[in-house]
Amino acid sequence: MAAVAQETPTQTRTDDAVVRIQGLQAHYGARQVLHDIELTVAPGEIMVIMGGSGSGKSTLLRHLVGLMRPTAGSVELLGVDITRAPALEMQRLRRRIGVAFQGGALFSSMNVLDNIMLPLREHTQLDRQTMEIMARLKLEVVNLAGAEDLMPAELSGGMVKRAAVARAIVMDPALLFFDEPSAGLDPAVSSALDDLILKLREAMNMSIVVVTHELESAFKIADRITVLDQGRILTVDDVAGIRRSDNARIQNLLNRRAENAEVDAETYLRRLTGEAAPAGDPQAAGTKQDAGAV
Amino acid sequence: MQRVAEGIGKGVLRGAEEVGFAGALFLEAVLWAVLGPTRRQPVRLAAVVAQMMQIGVEALPIASVLAATIGMMLAIQSLYSLGLFGAESFATVGIALSVVREFAPLIVGILVAGRSGSALAARFSTMMINQEVDALRVIGISPVRFLIAPALFAMMIMVPCLTMWANIVALSAAGLFVTAQLDISLAAYFADVVAALSVNDLAHGLGKSVLFAALVALVSAVNGALADGGAEGVGRRTTRAVVQSIAAIIMVDMIFAFVVTAG
Numbered sequence: 001m002a003a004v005a006q007e008t009p010t011q012t013r014t015d016d017a018v019v020r021i022q023g024l025q026a027h028y029g030a031r032q033v034l035h036d037i038e039l040t041v042a043p044g045e046i047m048v049i050m051g052g053s054g055s056g057k058s059t060l061l062r063h064l065v066g067l068m069r070p071t072a073g074s075v076e077l078l079g080v081d082i083t084r085a086p087a088l089e090m091q092r093l094r095r096r097i098g099v100a101f102q103g104g105a106l107f108s109s110m111n112v113l114d115n116i117m118l119p120l121r122e123h124t125q126l127d128r129q130t131m132e133i134m135a136r137l138k139l140e141v142v143n144l145a146g147a148e149d150l151m152p153a154e155l156s157g158g159m160v161k162r163a164a165v166a167r168a169i170v171m172d173p174a175l176l177f178f179d180e181p182s183a184g185l186d187p188a189v190s191s192a193l194d195d196l197i198l199k200l201r202e203a204m205n206m207s208i209v210v211v212t213h214e215l216e217s218a219f220k221i222a223d224r225i226t227v228l229d230q231g232r233i234l235t236v237d238d239v240a241g242i243r244r245s246d247n248a249r250i251q252n253l254l255n256r257r258a259e260n261a262e263v264d265a266e267t268y269l270r271r272l273t274g275e276a277a278p279a280g281d282p283q284a285a286g287t288k289q290d291a292g293a294v
Numbered sequence: 295m296q297r298v299a300e301g302i303g304k305g306v307l308r309g310a311e312e313v314g315f316a317g318a319l320f321l322e323a324v325l326w327a328v329l330g331p332t333r334r335q336p337v338r339l340a341a342v343v344a345q346m347m348q349i350g351v352e353a354l355p356i357a358s359v360l361a362a363t364i365g366m367m368l369a370i371q372s373l374y375s376l377g378l379f380g381a382e383s384f385a386t387v388g389i390a391l392s393v394v395r396e397f398a399p400l401i402v403g404i405l406v407a408g409r410s411g412s413a414l415a416a417r418f419s420t421m422m423i424n425q426e427v428d429a430l431r432v433i434g435i436s437p438v439r440f441l442i443a444p445a446l447f448a449m450m451i452m453v454p455c456l457t458m459w460a461n462i463v464a465l466s467a468a469g470l471f472v473t474a475q476l477d478i479s480l481a482a483y484f485a486d487v488v489a490a491l492s493v494n495d496l497a498h499g500l501g502k503s504v505l506f507a508a509l510v511a512l513v514s515a516v517n518g519a520l521a522d523g524g525a526e527g528v529g530r531r532t533t534r535a536v537v538q539s540i541a542a543i544i545m546v547d548m549i550f551a552f553v554v555t556a557g
């Protein structure tokens with residue numbers, strides 16, 4: 001990652017960016033939730049989008065992966081403007097990006113292997129045996145070998161996320177998106193997932209965009225961090241830059257670390273005692289504003 | 295007063311929006327069935343068959359029980375009321391027409407709404423809330439092609455089949471009672487039934503059942519797609535889907551009867 005580390009962090013290489021957002025505005029109904037978003041991600045870079053709850057991280061991610069269309073502005077992935085791309089080009093692009101959702105979003109009616117093979121089944125003409133081999137390979141990458149025949153309901157939280165990663169990378173995408181990889185996991189498991197993200201970049205040379213509210217995790221994996229606050233980009237900087245920032249809002253975020261740790265412990269306890277987690281973000285469910293992408 | 299009017303206005307608008315959404319889903323499902331294979335994105339037969347098993351085959355026992363009960367009930371009622379005029383011999387004609395044109399399609403429609411409509415709505419809304427639908431989209435799989443079309447087509451194939459089966463069971467059950475009461479042979483009873491029914495009557499009943507099938511599938515799909523708010527949202531959507539399906543079936547049935555008899 002020397003190439004990325006060497007450049008001044010706030011300077012963005014625009015020539016070969018794998019993600020380029022320009023002038024993005026997003027609304028839910030009449031309410032604007034993202035303002036003037038500009039963002040670029042360089043090849044092989046790990047970009048973390050960080051911000052407090054309600055700052056617009058999930059909304060930004062939904063725009064990045066084409067689940068929502070912006071009211072204005074453009075989103076380019078691997079050189080394709082997904083706000084304008086025709087269906088067929090979009091379909092081709094979809095093979096080159098992977099998304100690991102917050103809750104895993106595994107298909108509950110299929111076992112782990114079938115979940116991971118689904119993108120292959122839909123996008124390639126490979127025979128089943130070849131697809132199985134490829135899927136098993138990815139299961140090994142995420143350290144889940146042996147879980148092929150388990151159903152999603154039989155997996156632990158950490159396993160679900162790793163299976164979701166395996167599905168996201170099964171087509172060897174150039175670009176990988178993560179929504180809240182640490183959410184709902186205890187610290188050890190969440191740290192292992194961070195290692196996995198670093199390993200993916202190392203081994204498969206992917207460019208990775210991670211949305212998180214966990215500072216710990218952000219500092220560990222990020223090349224650069226984009227801080228969102230109330231729907232606006234507060235700053236884009238590398239880890240050192242964020243740490244020494246004297247911006248009051250960023251300091252505020254940093255100091256909230258203790259609070260977050262508490263929430264985690266609570267979630268952890270809840271999981272230990274088998275109590276159901278509280279209902280997820282309301283925005284987790286799609287809305288009518290969602291682009292009906294085919 | 296104005297607020298009430300506004301509320302009603304909004305409700306009507308939302309209703310119209312949902313009907314439009316259902317229509318769009320139907321067209322998209324048909325388009326996928328027709329054009330999907332040329333784009334290497336077919337509506338998978340295996341998925342349709344799996345749905346057919348759940349919607350049709352697994353419903354056979356309960357459909358049979360309901361149909362037999364309805365047939366028996368119709369026979370008792372017909373013999374009683376016609377008996378008041380000494381016209382029991384006409385009972386078979388009345389039973390045959392009622393079962394084939396009205397009762398079998400209606401009872402099967404309502405059964406499927408309660409059984410499979412609720413299951414579909416629960417499945418769709420759970421998938422929506424768990425972001426499985428989002429996952430399909432980012433993989434590049436149309437949720438309409440992958441989820442809705444198989445359920446819709448399975449429904450439209452299996453509901454008329456179930457209705458045909460309900461016709462047979464209901465008429466047989468009615469036959470048992472009628473033959474015993476009127477002291478005629480079962481063969482004579484069925485000869486009367488066949489004579490009473492025209493192809494038109496059968497087509498009327500089965501045609502309606504195809505319509506009911508599409509209604510149940512689309513109402514469930516729309517409710518699933520609009521789901522939000524966790525497990526509670528799933529429950530709400532499921533209930534709403536069943537209530538709306540049954541209401542839609544009964545209203546469409548009435549409109550159907552009206553249009554056909556007027557024509």
Ligand SMILES: Nc1ncnc2c1ncn2[C@@H]1O[C@H](COP(=O)(O)OP(=O)(O)O)[C@@H](O)[C@H]1O
Pocket residue numbers: 028033051052053054055056057058059060281282283286287
């Ligand atoms: N489906 C939705 N409808 C309306 N408002 C929404 C919806 N989803 C999110 N919002 C609002 O948009 C803002 C940004 O939300 P979100 O992107 O989920 O933030 P984050 O992921 O950072 O917590 C919040 O104020 C939230 O209330």
Ligand SMILES: [Mg+2]
Pocket residue numbers: 057058281
């Ligand atoms: Mg969020």
